[in-house]
Amino acid sequence: MKRNISYTIYLLATLIAAVGFTGCTESIMDDINKNTSNPPVSSVDARFQLTNAIMSMAFTTYGGLYSWTVASYTEQIFGDGGAQMMYAEMRDPIVTAAPTTFNNEWNNTYHNLLNISQIIDKCENGVNKGQEDLLGMARVLKVLGFQALTELHGDIPFSEALNDGIKNPKLDSQEKIYQSLLAEIDKAIESLNKAISGSQSSCGAQDILYGGNVKKWLGLAYAVKARLLLDGSVRFPTNIQNALASAEAAISEGFSGAELSIFNGVDADNSWAAFFRSRHYSGSSETVVKLMEVRNDPRLAIYATDYFDSGILYAAPGSSLASTIDNVGAPAWVSNEAATIHLLSEASLRFIMAECKARLGMDATEDFKQGVRSSLRDYSNSARIAIEDSDVDSYVLSFDKPDLKEIMVQKYLSQSRDEQIETYNDLRRCMANGEEYIHLTNPNNKDGGDNGENRWPYSLPYGNSDVVSNPNVAAAFGTGNSAGYYIFKQPLWLFTK
Amino acid sequence: MKYFNKILAYFVGFVKFAKRLHYNDSMKQKSIFLLSSLFFSTSFSIYAQNPELKDSLNKDSFNATLDEVVVTALGINKERKGLGYSVSNLDGSDLNINGATSISGAIQGKVSGVDIRPSSGSPGASAQVVIRGARSFSDSNRPLYVIDGMPVAANPDYSTGNSTRGANLADRSIDFNPEDIESISFLKGQAASALYGIRASNGVVIITTKRARKKENRPTVTFSTNLSAEILSRRFHPQDLYSQGTKLSAFDPNAASNWGPLISSLPDDSKYGGNSQGHPGKYYNPKLEQAGLDPWVTPAIHDNIGDFFNTGFTENTSFSITQALENATYSFGINNTYQSGVVPTTDMNRWNVRGLVDWTLSKSWKTGFSANFVSSSIHSAPTANNAIVNTVYQAPAEYDLKGTPYHVPGDPTKQVSYRPTVYDNPYWELANNEYYQHTVRGFGNAYLEYLLKFGAENDMSLRIREQAGLDVYTTSDSDVLEKGSAGSNGGSISNYGVTKNIFNNLLTANYNALFGEDFDFDAMIGSEIENRNNRWRSYTGSNFSFFGLPTMGNATVYTSHEYISRSRTVGFFGSLSLAWKSMIYLNATGRSDIVSSMPRNHRTFFYPSVSLAWVFTELPAFRAGSVLDFGKLRVSFAEVGQGGSYKENYMIVPTYSGGMFTYSPVVYPINGLDSYVPYQQVYDPNLRPQNTRNIEWGLDLEMFDHRLKIGYTMAYQDVKDQIFSIPSAGSTGYRYMLSNAGRICTWSNEIEISGTILRHPDYELNVGMNLSTLDNKVVSLAPGVESIMLGGFTSPQIRAEEGHTYPSIYGTAFQRAENGELLLSKGLPVATAGSICIADCAPDFISGFNLNGRWKRISIAASLSWQKGGNMYHGTNMTLNYVGATKESIPWHEGTFVAEGIDVATGEKNTVEVDRQKYYQAYYAITESGVYDMSFVKLRDITLTYRLPKFGNFNFDIFAFAHNVLLWSKLPNFDPESSQGNGNMGGYFERFSMPATTSIGGGFKVTF
Structure with missing residues (x-):
């Protein structure tokens, strides 16, 4: 009997083990754990990554919260609604110096740069090996992304960024990043030229910016280079000459603006419009209105509308109207979900050329006028409000031999549409030169009167994810009561002499 | 082991003491009193004084619990x-x-x-x-x-x-x-x-x-059946003195706050008051006009919360x-x-x-099943x-939220509300x-x-x-x-x-x-x-x-x-x-x-x-x-x-939502085009x-x-x-x-x-x-990581914070001098720019x-x-204070004062006189003010x-x-x-x- 029992137990143990083990070999378990709904990174054609690389660059980095907020600093938009944008308008460090403010844009821009770096990898060594057109496009986008980050935040993780093996990327100096970006844009130009000479065109409709037109990308690459050079002209005065040359190269490649026009108000909404639809935080600013009024500018009716039927078309920067909502009127395009988003407008490039020429003592009239015309067209299209051709002509004709100030004012008005980040660069660049073409009126730019501490941010605070998870960035951000206040004290390297 | 021996020794001592008490009648009352005073009121004394009661108890039922x-x-x-x-x-x-x-x-x-x-x-x-x-x-x-x-x-x-x-x-x-x-x-x-x-x-x-x-x-x-009625366990009673507006001097039917003039004085309002516009005793509310009602109304108090x-x-x-x-x-x-x-x-x-x-x-075999169906x-x-409840709690008392039609006549998609239509x-x-x-x-x-x-x-x-x-x-x-x-x-x-x-x-x-x-x-x-x-x-x-x-x-x-x-x-x-x-x-x-x-x-x-x-x-x-x-x-x-x-690292179709967006503004595929991006998590x-x-x-x-x-x-x-x-x-x-990372240690x-x-x-x-x-301590997270987010807004959030109990409230805090006094700028509290750990939640x-x-x-x-x-973050109290809707805010609607604190610029005691309203709003704009016991x-x-x-x-x-x-x-x-x-x-x-x-x-x- 006893023996029977022990047999039974042995038998049972064997049975239990057998039943179990057959269902859990490593290969069965691998199969069970296989992700059947999402593709592994290595297998996806990078063309499919390009689409969102462009979308994210336009929608999130150049058209997102960065621009909505610096638009208040540049006084191109009045921040209202009693919440975050009001605090920005009040120059309250609770928003302007907080690492949480731009955390999403910081993260999303780096995430997009990771996507772009994967495209570059795949073109160099992966499934897209040899596709120079895609490689060139990715490199242009890489420059655009890092340029925005360093010009907004200063010293940032660069050489050690985007590497899952490095958890705490170090900060690189803006100088080093700036030089690397110039080198990168040259590489982009090289790749695009190779693609053109090899008649490569692999992206088709997945390239939502230019529909796979490589020549257009080459034009953009030169335009980006021109803008990058001019942004660095405080540090490197000879850049002005080079910027002009690059801009002219862009024009000769047929550059007519980098304008994402995929927005349709159905499955893709313009970022400013989506923001306005969600929050009603963007109002028209008196600074822009005054500049337009003295010029009898046909864009004024588009810029300042009585959107809420309140009779208040615009507000003075820093006004207490910032605490109200659905009150101050807004530019007409912020309610057009199908408006385009610029990475770099034709008008901006024309004004870059005009500025360069003016600074070099050359005649800038033609570029200036083309810039103004282009901007008027853009205002009109974005708002779906016609400006009569005759009005355009008479407005353009009202300027005879523009001086540098008028060029900068017109560039400012042109970029009030959706290129406020570049205006923010221009303002800081001109400040470094000791030039004031746009007079900023927000009383909160100084804390407690004219002699108070500066509250106009020279840069934007780092993203919170790095402040809390990367000791290198945490150290740069600071601790205690003055954490983050460096943005009021130290202009960026690029914008100091 | 040393501790164990010690504890054992104490324990044996306690048992001996208890035993001695038991045999010492004169001490008996005391011992019972000792225990009863802990939490049993006087019941034990009753039991002790009534031996017959004790005998009447069914001992078996207790012994049964031993073999539970x-x-x-x-x-x-x-x-x-x-x-x-x-x-x-x-x-x-x-x-x-x-x-x-x-x-x-x-x-x-x-x-x-x-x-x-x-x-x-x-x-x-x-x-x-x-x-x-x-x-x-x-x-x-x-x-x-x-x-x-x-x-x-x-x-x-x-x-x-x-x-x-x-x-x-x-x-x-x-x-x-x-x-x-x-x-x-x-x-x-x-x-x-x-x-x-x-x-x-x-x-x-x-x-x-x-x-x-x-x-x-x-x-x-x-x-069996039971029926019950539910009511709010605590009902919020808003202030019903002041009207909608951002400042005491003007009624503002578009304002996001209730810092306006006294409701009783609305007919005197320079813009909306009827006293100067041929509607004595009334005031004009454009929202009523939108709703198709007579916009001239006599000020009245409405119980918007009770109504809802x-x-x-x-x-x-x-x-x-x-x-x-x-x-x-x-x-x-x-x-x-x-x-x-x-x-x-x-x-x-x-x-x-x-x-x-x-x-x-049979003697050897048993079977059975249990089946449950739920809908x-x-x-x-x-x-x-x-x-x-946001717009219910914040409703200004002069606005009849329930009585006013909620959409424009003839257009049900166009809402009418005292607050702009982002809510x-x-x-x-x-x-x-x-x-x-x-x-x-x-x-x-x-x-x-x-x-x-x-x-x-x-x-x-x-x-x-x-x-x-x-x-x-x-x-x-x-x-x-x-x-x-x-x-x-x-x-x-x-x-x-x-x-x-x-x-x-x-x-x-x-x-x-x-x-x-x-x-x-x-x-x-x-x-x-x-x-x-x-x-x-x-x-x-x-x-x-x-x-x-x-x-x-x-x-x-x-x-x-x-x-x-x-x-x-x-x-x-x-x-x-x-x-x-x-x-x-x-x-x-x-x-x-x-x-x-x-x-x-x-x-x-x-x-x-x-x-x-x-x-x-x-x-x-x-x-x-x-x-x-x-x-x-x-x-x-x-x-x-x-x-x-x-999982093996994978790609996803990107989505756009969150942050400032209340909806998804970009939805793939767009025009039939799809896209892929790396998933935001790496494995x-x-x-x-x-x-x-x-x-x-x-x-x-x-x-x-x-x-x-x-x-x-x-x-x-x-x-x-x-x-x-x-x-x-x-x-x-x-x-x-x-x-893998981190460590969490708990004593309970x-x-x-x-x-x-x-x-x-x-x-x-x-x-x-x-x-x-419970002492549930986050000993470490990951190298370089001080805290991780569990949820919340930009500020505040609930986070796990290294060196704190789990979880903590994280957000902007009051800037303070070394002695703990508030630092004031122009007489108003200032926040830290960065978010910090403000309070631990654990009771x-x-x-x-x-x-x-x-x-x-x-x-x-x-x-x-x-x-x-x-501690908890109570955003409702904080927001209702900020917008001047609470009874607590009543003394803050009018007048000026000099707040206690240190001026941030001079380092001296603050002397700047500010509006009480401004101070109250500056105070309740800072997350720390929303932390409650x-x-x-x-x-x-x-x-x-x-x-x-x-x-x-x-x-x-x-x-x-x-x-x-x-x-x-x-x-x-x-x-x-x-x-x-x-x-x-x-x-x-x-x-x-x-x-x-x-x-x-x-x-x-x-x-x-």
Whole structure:
């Protein structure tokens, strides 16, 4: 009997083990754990990554919260609604110096740069090996992304960024990043030229910016280079000459603006419009209105509308109207979900050329006028409000031999549409030169009167994810009561002499 | 060891002292007084002074508790006496069943070491249940639920994420009917739960459902019903002096605040006042004009909050038939629970049907099954950023929110509200939007058991049991935003859900033997297979063609997602138990799990446990005349692993939402084009199992003829190598890396005391209390990571913060001078630019007090919860202060003052005079102002029952009860038990959350 029992137990143990083990070999378990709904990174054609690389660059980095907020600093938009944008308008460090403010844009821009770096990898060594057109496009986008980050935040993780093996990327100096970006844009130009000479065109409709037109990308690459050079002209005065040359190269490649026009108000909404639809935080600013009024500018009716039927078309920067909502009127395009988003407008490039020429003592009239015309067209299209051709002509004709100030004012008005980040660069660049073409009126730019501490941010605070998870960035951000206040004290390297 | 000896020495000393007291009559009163003064009022003295009362007690009933059998891991019944770890268990009669719609509601305040944080009092509201503190930073900390031997899903299928908008989502424990519970055991420590393996590191809740016990020759039929009414447990009363506006000098019907002029002075307003515009005594409100009404109105005060909330209603009806026959028992039941909430349109409707049969086929063979079917549907309402109560609480008193039409005449998509249309008018929302959750579910199991007795005197036995079970359900949820919604202008419908199919097979063999008189030996081996197949789906349609048909068919933009996940866990386990002379009990277990969700070659885990119980009252010294009837020291050690969800790095179709957007502005595919981006989380291929170590010791004492029972447990838990989504610096390109890191250490103390003060055939009185303290410390996170976000806004958030207890409130704080005084800039408080850890959430202790009394046919049961300390972020109070809507704000609407504080520029005492309003707003703009102490005392339950004289075979009980009566709380205006989130942030973060409720009701129960 006893023996029977022990047999039974042995038998049972064997049975239990057998039943179990057959269902859990490593290969069965691998199969069970296989992700059947999402593709592994290595297998996806990078063309499919390009689409969102462009979308994210336009929608999130150049058209997102960065621009909505610096638009208040540049006084191109009045921040209202009693919440975050009001605090920005009040120059309250609770928003302007907080690492949480731009955390999403910081993260999303780096995430997009990771996507772009994967495209570059795949073109160099992966499934897209040899596709120079895609490689060139990715490199242009890489420059655009890092340029925005360093010009907004200063010293940032660069050489050690985007590497899952490095958890705490170090900060690189803006100088080093700036030089690397110039080198990168040259590489982009090289790749695009190779693609053109090899008649490569692999992206088709997945390239939502230019529909796979490589020549257009080459034009953009030169335009980006021109803008990058001019942004660095405080540090490197000879850049002005080079910027002009690059801009002219862009024009000769047929550059007519980098304008994402995929927005349709159905499955893709313009970022400013989506923001306005969600929050009603963007109002028209008196600074822009005054500049337009003295010029009898046909864009004024588009810029300042009585959107809420309140009779208040615009507000003075820093006004207490910032605490109200659905009150101050807004530019007409912020309610057009199908408006385009610029990475770099034709008008901006024309004004870059005009500025360069003016600074070099050359005649800038033609570029200036083309810039103004282009901007008027853009205002009109974005708002779906016609400006009569005759009005355009008479407005353009009202300027005879523009001086540098008028060029900068017109560039400012042109970029009030959706290129406020570049205006923010221009303002800081001109400040470094000791030039004031746009007079900023927000009383909160100084804390407690004219002699108070500066509250106009020279840069934007780092993203919170790095402040809390990367000791290198945490150290740069600071601790205690003055954490983050460096943005009021130290202009960026690029914008100091 | 030194400490152990010391503790032992103290303990022996205490016992000797107690013993001496017992034999010293003159001291007797004192000793009793000593004990009674602790918590028993004077009842013991009565008992002591009335020896005849003592004699009248039925001693047998007490001795029975000594041999009490409790359900432990894998359904193994064990003598409580011999357990080397703490197990709390409750009978159905101990629970707050009446009027409760969920298990968590029924057990609140009843058990030590189990923290239950309900999200609100609304129908189907989730509750966070955590046993002995968190073990995981970001994953579920909820226990495993086992019903009739079968693990069942109880976690929420969908997380509410950051919980900053949308409706609360139920957890799946809502499918279980508290009325069905016969008993419920809580395996709190890992030694208790080790046999369940990987799923059990968060503790186990074992539920045994009702079944027939006593053999009867006819079935017992029970019918019970109870009805109750719910009201807000605390109602907010706004200030009703000042009107809408941003400053005292001007009424502003567009303002986002109530800092305007006195309502009585509105006719004098320079812009809107009628006194100067030919409408004396009236004022102009353009919103009324929009609504098609006469815009000139006389100022009046409206009770917008009273107008909005309903009286809720709950109905709970059960019918069951049970019987124990010679060879079989059966139990069938049907239950319906219907609840309508205090917020109109919210409700829950649940049907439970169950059947249970145990059949003894022969001396050796036994079989049976348990089957449960559930259908539950919940209508809820949105919270936080798009909360329905937001615009109710903030409504200025002069605006008649209910009486004013909520849309422009002739255009139902154009809302009219006192606040701009970025917020929905609550009445428009009630009429048009819907948040619906529906689940159909079946779960149950069948088993076959073989018992063989052998040995010389049949003193050995072998029991083999095979059990297979299924838990299958489909949830179909729907969020409908009609065209014209603030959150989605074109309207949207989102239908989403999951179908889960969980198969579980358990095969065990138990060997038991008695060796001589002194040894009892028990061995068990077994295997368990759990296989899960989940199919997630979500279909969204937006931009409806026209108003009035918010359906998929009427949408013009569509997106859909499906995701299939599978997992398998195979476990092998064994346990050995040895008992000696009913005095020493030794138990050891081991389990090895193989899980599919870990990377190759990292899939196998092993965890051991060992426990020892020493019933020292079996020593001869305690045998006779001791005041101590039973005493046990127990100690246990266990290790439990936990796996992660590893995947090969993959790509996803990107989405655009969140941040400043209230909807998804970009939806792929666009114009037929799709795109892929790397998933924001990267997976560590060297993932290894998370390890929880637990050491627990405790003491159980019973004295005064078992009238007083004291249980004390101290546990230490050390979780290392946590698997969690480690937040990455954004500059890495990833947001998270799933890897091992961090450590969380927890000390917990649990005391449970119960006393029988009176026992007599005509009356009885039992009291009990439990108290838990928890020190749940985040020792480390990951290199360079100071804190991780669990949910919330940009500021504030709920985070796990290194060096703090779990979790903490994180956000902007007041800048302070070194002496703690506020730093002021231009006379106003200033915030830190960066967010910091402002407060820890964990309370000092939570405790519960229970009372059960009976006098003849009347019985009373009551329980009280007391939480001391702990912090929560209360966004509603903070926001309502900021916008000048609270009564507290009244003194701040007018005048100026010089605030106490240090001027930030000069470092001197502040001398700048500021508007009181400006100061108040600057103060309540800073997150720290929204942190409140959570201390509260709540009457969880009081039930009065009257048993009518027996009529034939009929037992008829009628009862009345009240639940969740907030007696006192430090938090002003609102009940602290209302918050955001159905996960780890639950309980600590509030912003326009659904309100908590008090219910009052009654019912009856017939048994025949």
